[in-house]
Amino acid sequence: MPDPKFVKPWHGVARESIDWRPIVAEDSCIGCGVCVTTCGRQVYRFDFERKKAIVAEPTQCAVGCTTCANICPTHAIHFPSLDQVLDILSQPDVRSSVLEELKLRHDQIDAQGVLPHPDRIVKLVVENVASAGKNGVIVNLTPKTSVDWLCQFTPGDYLEIWSPSNPWIARAYSIDNAPRDDGKIEVELRRPPKGRLGETGGVFDLKVGDEVPARGPLGHFHIRSPIDVPLLFIARETGFAPIKSMIEHQLRLAPDRDIALLWDLNDTDDLHHLDSIRSWTLSDNRFRCVISTMRADDHFTPPDGLVFSVGTIRETLDLHPELDPAGRDVYLAGPRRFVGRALEELERKGAPRDRIVFETVGD
Secondary structure, eight states, X not given: OOOGGGSSOBTXXXXXXXXXXXXXXXXXXXXXXXXXXHOTTOOEEEETTTTEEEXXXXXXXXXXXXXXXXXXXXXXXXXXXXXXXXXXXXXXXXXXXXXXXXXXTHHHHOOTTTSOOOSOEEEEEEEEEEEOSTTEEEEEEEESSGGGOXXXXXXXXXXXXXXXXXXXXXXXXXXXXXXXXXXXXXXXXEOOOOBTTBGGGGGGGOOTTOEEEXXXXXXXXXXXXXXXXXXXXXXXXXXXXXXXXXXXXXXXXXXXXXXXXXXXXXXGGGOOOHHHHHHHHHHOTTEEEEEEEEEOOTTOOOOTTOEEEESOHHHHHHHOGGGOOTTOEEEEEEOHHHHHHHHHHHHHTTOOGGGEEEEEOOO
16 A cells, blocks of 8 residues: 555646656566665565565655665666656746745745855846747846846856746746856747746746846856867757857857758748848858747748748758758757757767767757
8 A cells, every 4th residue: 555645746736647667677686685685665575485676665765866786786776768858848837836935935944044056146137138039038147236247148048037036946047148348148948838927937927127147157058179170069948048149159250161051940920130141241251040930920931041941840851951960050949848859959960979068949
């Protein structure tokens, strides 16, 4: 009989509906008992006659926990794919439930005064808010004082930003411009489905003049390639933000560099930053860009100088030889599922895995 304290709903989702439990390969199990005695949730029992670990209460396993598999000396334990758990976590109500629990448990789990904080906190002021396609906005932020300048960040970095209406939780946003002498930055916010705690924890409600604290710069998604190596950038949705920062910096640093960009979107209504992309194309004949969408409005006319493609990432890569990854280092950013598909397609096209740097951005 499952113990009720171990089978409570997981962030609002019935535990019985989540397929997460250890699976023991009996032929590999040597009966050491480490998994049975280590698990604190009484998932296992032990067959003393056969000297085998038995999964007796699978729903008592903590979702996402793999401790028993990590310490099994013969690797006899495995788990279902983590993808289904990540899919659950991407649901708006589940995200909201996690944030709600953080808020309710604030006094119990607050690390203030317990752990030293290594990151830098800066104060930024909202200078402008502009639309970015049908589902996003671009927020221009300026340092409150010279102490708050972020001119030393590395392209590809991100910030964690607190909203004035929700100061108890921060959200991460990639910086979408190259470093500037005045320390000003831009971040792009994409409107997610509405959850119980509202849209993006209140960050979408930012107004000109609002003062917001931010932690950063943070991140490891940086250009690592020698200056003479051609580059291919691939981005989807807000994954374009860190890519834009990198391209701006590269065109300034090495204007003769061979650079190709594939920006993938749901449809043409999501397009923005077209003036920037057009200026890159006109100012540098070694910069090539293909913008790919799954749907195009019947009345949409591509701007002069920009190449548009309608189809999947596979179809776009096959159709446009300028996007061939051969001989290029690849930088890839976007939602988790898109990154997975893109990695598969790059492998199909012969791109070596050690020449691909990627970052998951957004949902």
